[in-house]
Amino acid sequence: xxxxxxxxxxxxxxxxxxxxxxxxxxxxxxxxxxxxxxxxxxxxxxxxxxxxxxxxxxxxxxxxxxxxxxxxxxxxxxxxxxxxxxxxxxxxxxxxxxxxxxxxxxxxxxxxxxxxxxxxxxxxxxxxxxxxxxxxxxxxxxxxxxxxxxxxxxxxxxxxxxxxxxxxxxxxxxxxxxxxxxxxxxx
Ligand code: K1U
Ligand code: ZN
Numbered sequence: 001x002x003x004x005x006x007x008x009x010x011x012x013x014x015x016x017x018x019x020x021x022x023x024x025x026x027x028x029x030x031x032x033x034x035x036x037x038x039x040x041x042x043x044x045x046x047x048x049x050x051x052x053x054x055x056x057x058x059x060x061x062x063x064x065x066x067x068x069x070x071x072x073x074x075x076x077x078x079x080x081x082x083x084x085x086x087x088x089x090x091x092x093x094x095x096x097x098x099x100x101x102x103x104x105x106x107x108x109x110x111x112x113x114x115x116x117x118x119x120x121x122x123x124x125x126x127x128x129x130x131x132x133x134x135x136x137x138x139x140x141x142x143x144x145x146x147x148x149x150x151x152x153x154x155x156x157x158x159x160x161x162x163x164x165x166x167x168x169x170x171x172x173x174x175x176x177x178x179x180x181x182x183x184x185x186x187x
Contacts, residue, residue: 009041011046014050014102022146029066043057053069055143058147067140067146086117090115092115102151103151106164108153116132116140
């Protein structure tokens with residue numbers, strides 16, 4: 001579902017784990033055109049509204065290699081990564097309590113390289129490189145996993161993952177009931 005806003009931008013629906021579409025592999029972007037610019041604007045709007053600090057195109061059911069990230073406190077530092085690649089990762093690792101807009105309400109520790117160097121293109125197709133640490137490094141790696149069809153809960157133990165799946169399934173049943181009540185005018 002897409003919610004159109006007065007600003008000309010749109011709020012996109014975020015797929016919820018364990019939706020199988022979260023496991024699709026994203027393809028590289030080949031045409032840096034108006035469609036990509038509009039998609040990036042809609043993804044940023046969707047991320048800010050959620051709110052979140054990152055969003056991968058996979059999460060809005062678009063299977064192209066596009067990420068938006070803003071780890072600033074004031075939603076004022078949007079970074080766009082198209083066709084991103086990690087070209088260097090530190091031996092040093094850090095554990096960070098990660099969250100995901102596709103797995104709302106769940107936070108758990110994931111260990112990843114503490115510092116990375118990434119290469120990507122902007123919306124005009126211009127290449128750039130970035131060195132990142134802290135939340136930015138975590139976020140780039142987490143979002144790049146989405147493009148490869150991987151959700152952060154897959155780093156957790158099978159026991160934790162199954163509990164998360166059960167909780168998400170329960171929430172999904174409740175959401176469906178609410179939507180049905182709305183449809184027949186009972187709410
Ligand atoms: O769904 C996503 O991929 C976005 C995810 C990014 C992320 C956060 C933390 C660690 C790794 C990856 C989120 O934005 S979850 C929500 C969140 O962390 C947040 C929400 C509001 C304010 C600050 C953070
Ligand atoms: Zn995520």
